[in-house]
Amino acid sequence: MKRTCARPGCQRHAVATLSYSYADSVVWVDDLAAEAHPMIHDLCPEHADRLRVPRGWERRDARVGSVVGSHQRLSA
Numbered sequence: 001m002k003r004t005c006a007r008p009g010c011q012r013h014a015v016a017t018l019s020y021s022y023a024d025s026v027v028w029v030d031d032l033a034a035e036a037h038p039m040i041h042d043l044c045p046e047h048a049d050r051l052r053v054p055r056g057w058e059r060r061d062a063r064v065g066s067v068v069g070s071h072q073r074l075s076a
């Protein structure tokens, strides 16, 4: 079963899963979860990388092979 990005209008393949830890105000970016879940969102690589978190929240990238601290910005 194919999973696509949860962003409206985005049909790309999902490779990452987003989840919110409300207790810690942390947004986690993980490798794609094995199963879809109502509380998590699947994202394509581009949207996962460009993800912005609400004020006061922290984005933590737990993906295997992710480059921690890289903030590449697409100029598009």
Ligand SMILES: [Zn+2]
Pocket (backbone or CB within 6 Å): 005, 006, 007, 010, 011, 012, 043, 044, 045, 046, 047
């Ligand atoms: Zn996307």
